[in-house]
Amino acid sequence: MKCVAPEDRRSIQGWAGIDRLLRDMDAAGIDHAVLLGWYWENQATADLQIDWFTHWIRAHPDRLSAFAPIVPSRDGNGLERTRRALDNGFRGIGELLPQIQGFTFKDEAFAALMALAREYRVPTNLHVTDPVAAVRSRFQVPTPLEDFAQLFADFPENVFILAHWGGGLPFHELSRGSDVLFRNVYYDTAASPLAYDPRIFRRVGDIIGSDRILFGTDYPLLTHPRLSKEPGFILDLKDARASGLSESELHHVLGGNARRLLRLP
Numbered sequence: 594m595k596c597v598a599p600e601d602r603r604s605i606q607g608w609a610g611i612d613r614l615l616r617d618m619d620a621a622g623i624d625h626a627v628l629l630g631w632y633w634e635n636q637a638t639a640d641l642q643i644d645w646f647t648h649w650i651r652a653h654p655d656r657l658s659a660f661a662p663i664v665p666s667r668d669g670n671g672l673e674r675t676r677r678a679l680d681n682g683f684r685g686i687g688e689l690l691p692q693i694q695g696f697t698f699k700d701e702a703f704a705a706l707m708a709l710a711r712e713y714r715v716p717t718n719l720h721v722t723d724p725v726a727a728v729r730s731r732f733q734v735p736t737p738l739e740d741f742a743q744l745f746a747d748f749p750e751n752v753f754i755l756a757h758w759g760g761g762l763p764f765h766e767l768s769r770g771s772d773v774l775f776r777n778v779y780y781d782t783a784a785s786p787l788a789y790d791p792r793i794f795r796r797v798g799d800i801i802g803s804d805r806i807l808f809g810t811d812y813p814l815l816t817h818p819r820l821s822k823e824p825g826f827i828l829d830l831k832d833a834r835a836s837g838l839s840e841s842e843l844h845h846v847l848g849g850n851a852r853r854l855l856r857l858p
């Protein structure tokens with residue numbers, strides 16, 4: 594509740610149902626969207642979201658795909674639910690945020706989830722907070738970047754998508770000898786306008802290339818709260834197109850990479 598309906602500040606959370614989502618996709622010329630789960634604290638809530646997503650991707654298989662939310666826990670309930678979701682065509686797992694969901698990357702439950710992800714050859718999406726933002730804003734949950742380096746070392750065969758430009762982690766791909774570590778790591782651009790200067794598209798593109806950057810928005814979050822009080826994709830797309838990436842780089846970032854990685858229609 595602190596996040597989506599704070600009492601002490603104006604919320605930037607926007608809301609949308611399936612009809613509005615499809616309308617907003619049409620308005621922005623987006624043919625396919627991947628729905629990401631939230632980092633819920635209770636598996637029962639994650640199950641509810643999986644149920645909605647299952648209905649939506651069944652009703653609109655050409656327009657929508659989904660990732661399954663899960664609370665990795667020792668009872669294994671979430672794991673079975675996630676397996677069923679993957680059997681029903683879900684394309685990935687996440688978004689996860691251990692610091693909120695009460696687990697660590699060292700837990701057995703998490704290792705079991707990573708084994709499932711490898712079995713189904715699907716990526717796992719993780720929330721990452723920029724370390725500077727974590728200090729600047731009390732609303733941001735710190736997610737130490739070294740945790741992710743260790744995670745990649747511990748699960749070298751898993752594919753990870755780090756949300757929000759990986760909180761600045763792409764810069765560390767310049768670290769000598771780190772190529773192998775980042776082999777299966779992708780970054781999404783969700784909520785980029787709220788977190789970073791638009792130059793980040795060009796800068797990260799220069800460091801890691803355009804093959805591992807996935808355009809994301811955090812829709813229906815209001816990513817341009819000064820410009821629009823309504824959810825939508827148009828402003829985020831405009832930012833990406835004006836970012837200085839070439840046409841061929843944009844082709845990768847705005848869909849090509851996702852289509853290949855997620856085996857989308």
Ligand SMILES: [Zn+2]
Nearest residue numbers: 688720721756
């Ligand atoms: Zn996030």
